[in-house]
Amino acid sequence: EGKLLQTLSGHNSAVSSVSFSPDGEMIASGSHTFIINNSMKNYTLKLWSRNGQLLKNLTQVWSDVSSVSFSADGQTLASGDQTGIVKLWSLNSQEFTEKNLTGHGTVVNSVSFSPDGELLASGDLGGTIKLWSRNGQQLKTLTGHNAAVYSVRFSPDGKTLASASEDNTVILWNLNLDDLLVKGCDWLHDYLKNENANLSEGDRDLCDGIKSVAG
Known part of the structure; x- marks a missing residue:
């Protein structure tokens, strides 16, 4: 019906990505940093309940968060940021432990879990796509774009990955998980x-x- 249900306020700069957990009970949001007096002051990755209550500031990172994605079971959250790092957040306890996945070396624009949650794709500013296992092992690097990759998404059956790029193309990648x-x-x-x-x-x-x- 187009009715505004809730406004979630708490970020101090542009919000770049949001994602619902699979059960619809949580929302993750990532934003740019907020700079005041040459110091970055913002928690850039937040978890909310579906009714708009702030549940957790996951980290005060010193870089813009560009993309967030939940695993299929809702137990892991992936985030990509301007430092070129993909972070995996374990949500199955109150500790919210994190694991850093390195390998891109430039801004990570997009992250996406496969439908079964066993594979994670990430695309970067240099046009490179990386595939990771759920536990953070780098499995494969996909090259084919000539400019920044801004979005990566899996098909519903998980057998195809689509990537969208500044080079005016979408590439479909055939995957054998x-x-x-x-x-x-x-x-x-x-x-x-x-x-x-x-x-x-x-x-x-x-x-x-x-x-x-x-x-």
């Missing part, structure tokens, strides 16, 4: 089983049951 996960686990296998690695028992079992490329 099973192969990507297998390759990622092949790279991770020795590290996960290393007794000296600082890992929990759950982390050590991440690739169990996934067949190796080598057989």
